[in-house]
Amino acid sequence: MHAPDGDRLAALAALLADPTRAQMCLALLDGRAWTAGELARHTGVGASTASDHLSRLVGGGLLAQERQGRHRYVRLADTRAAHLVETLAAQAGPAPAGERPRSLRTASADRALARARTCYDHLAGRLGCAVTEAMTHRGLLRQDTGFALTDAGLAWFAEQRIPLPRTGRRPLVRACLDFTERRPHLAGAAGAALCRHALERKWCVPAGTGRALKVTDHGEHLWREALGIDAAALR
Amino acid sequence: MHAPDGDRLAALAALLADPTRAQMCLALLDGRAWTAGELARHTGVGASTASDHLSRLVGGGLLAQERQGRHRYVRLADTRAAHLVETLAAQAGPAPAGERPRSLRTASADRALARARTCYDHLAGRLGCAVTEAMTHRGLLRQDTGFALTDAGLAWFAEQRIPLPRTGRRPLVRACLDFTERRPHLAGAAGAALCRHALERKWCVPAGTGRALKVTDHGEHLWREALGIDAAALR
């Protein structure tokens, strides 16, 4: 006999306790919607197997799906689900260097990810941490007694013409532990707004098929102007 | 073939994907060290089964153990592990009312837990949320732009003679989503210090064998004096 709470916790954890499902959720951390076939090929399992996994993840509330024609698009259900995957992935940590198969391809992909990437809907990697660090250093973000924007920080967002949604249940600011840097970076609604702004204005652009980002030439100038970040030093 | 990160995430999730192990971790959220036998009885499995589960949890880094004589004491490894269990449990949520076996015993135990309890090492339940709410209302805690103590909040801790450790990698303040209230309450080093202070000064005392707390008569006066909290209204 088990306590109901234990059963529910176990059921939730079981969704991520399979390597294939875990890898699917990690792929979906890029914030986009993938088709079932894409995820099947990405994880290297048959279509029927992937379909089964996706049904379980959707049923468990971790994923949301939309059907369009003959495609089944699937994405992380909400920011809470994304936060959950992030938290567990951060705790699990990257595989020790010796364990992972090294090749020129994967090594350079890893370096690109460590440099700059999205984490669901906000900036991560060295770029994300540099942004967080710079905002803290300039008194826009307070980290010594928690993790919150200061009044100067609010003014900075207004100055940059980055709209901050004050509505909704989503917290404005949240700390997200960076996979590779092992330091917190800015998440929450403000982190998402900043990321969207940077992508729209082409301060950085997606690099490759995954979550990696690349700072553009004119973005390099703008990052320095806005926050004093030397993007070249991130390489 | 799976990405190493996916495998590691799955391995971590698998630790909590079993109802018995999940219930063990929930029990350990009270912050105390339990013996293997206590956990075996609590979860209703045989001693050998419990031993096996504990070995896996320790091996996975979620639990830490100390052997004393013929006893094996086990506790959550660190605040990160506790935070992980809390996060998953909050996301899993309480079982719908219809599903759980109702009895007078469990119903009154549930009410006691909802009123006031510890959450690993800080205050939770209606009491924990009331404390957080009161601190926010008094300008000691800022929740509108994140979750951080204000300068007035730091002064309040000093005034109350509650020592705040400024050392260590543990964040001073963290928001922890309350199981029952579905609102954030104060966690982190400051939350733990406040809880320790309240227990030492007998503002509240453990009630029963679990994590439930009870506000004492003289505590009722002190909560009002310190933060304007009407402890009687929590009942």
Next chain:
DNA sequence: GCGACGCTTCGGCCGCCACCGCACGGTGCG
């Protein structure tokens, strides 16, 4: 020293589940 007790190790059993191949229905395209 001897029994009681707490925990662990070892087999063995059983059920669950991840996976595949195949057949089928539904959609889009020519």
Next chain:
DNA sequence: CGCACCGTGCGGTGGCGGCCGAAGCGTCGC
């Protein structure tokens, strides 16, 4: 209309893991 394609349902298979009971080991107390 017919073909290509994406996704789903089903039966079967293999392996992993949760569970127990029994035997063994160390510790504590009398």
